[in-house]
Amino acid sequence: MKPNPIDDELLRGYLLGTLAEEEADRLERRLLAEDELFELSEAVEADLLAAGARGQLAPAERERVLRRLASSPQGRERLALARALNAAADAADATEGRSAPVLPFLRPVARPAVRWTAMAAMAAGLLLAAGLSWYAVERPHGGESAALAVRELPAPAGPRMAPRNLTPGAPAAPQPLKAPLKAPLKAPLKAIIQLSLTTLRGAEATQRLRVPAGAATVELQIALEGMEDLKSFRVVVRNPARETLLDERGLEPRTLAGVPTLVVDLPADRLTAGRYEIQAQGAAPGGEPEDLSPLDVEVVRGSEG
């Protein structure tokens, strides 16, 4: 059974200990049986802790919150998290403004030389292999991020990989170019964009990914340095509307210029400007899937930005 709109008030009363015992008993049976109601109860609890930490509760309510919700070690941990989140949110509010995208707390991380060496080798290999006329390098914002590197390479026309596992209603295949490009390249174009995943601890900020005007397909090449033990991957790409654009499982890395790399194709016309999320999981043989850092990319079309 889904929670109904009055459940949050009921839950608030329960958490504050103001429900009659019989009503609390009934609610607890529901909480055990209904996962969504239970989740809502945890959410209301967190709201109460955050409100208490902000001094937004009446004294009697604050007292009840402390006695009932912050009496155990786990409860005190949650209270501490609520307090820290309040502080972080205020800091972000003060520095970013409410309507601006919030990108607080970037951790300055020294760029690991090995990554750039490997990426450079990979790029060089690709340039040689493809005989490309140009490439561009987007530097991470402010130069503070080492988690992800983006390069854009138009590839010559050639056999195109069909996009896989696209959501229903998606175009079955990339559309041919409608207009000639300025560069004397024969359409269709495949833009090659290189990204690198790190493990969860290394995730960094949003990066910009430029889709060249006229590209029909975007090939994402996701480098997997340091993850040689992982042999099977799942990659999910979500568009700015949080719709799943691609969900591909069982991907196996290829070796490009000596670097294990995941390769997935996306139709360029589905990459409208905006923020995309690329999530990946990798699994070692016989092991559990491991979450890798989600990549946050901002797609810019043509000559924008």
Added chain:
Amino acid sequence: MSRTERSQGLTPEGFDALLAQLGPDRERAGELYEVIRRKLARLFEWRGCVSPEDLADETINRVARRLAEGVELRSNEPYGYFCGVAHLVYKEVLRRAAREHRAIESGDWPSSSSFAEEGEPADHRLECLRRCLGQLAADQRDLVLRYHQGKGDPGESNIATRQTLAREMGIPMNALRIRVHRVRRRLESCVQDCLSH
């Protein structure tokens, strides 16, 4: 008390009987067992108990013993039995506390000034939170931070901000709460992990 010590009351026969009652697929039953245990611990926590996990284990042990003795759970509502036993355990806690002159209302709870006493969050925790926030997707980070932004006046509620957020996202308030909570749960786990290192 360690998890192993707490679990000593759970005999193999009792555990088998419990899993058998929770479902024919032992693996699925094991998952359900973990869910019930976690939920029971939270219920005890919400009742203000200081050792919720111990009490959840005690509840499960008693249920398992009864099942090993031949009691059967009602298949349409297996949770009712757990709830009934949990209430008995809780009442025993209250009676014990009363006997020891440590009634719940005057127990060793944090004082009412605890919200203020701890003041600013410890630097290390905040640093961990910053790192963990940095690992979230930008929209999730934005969501959780906007949700927790307060007004200048500490007495004011930030409900209006949250209503605006829910409207912007086109979802009801409870859906927003749950969505934020899921992000917060990831943060909680990440921060714990960070603090333990």
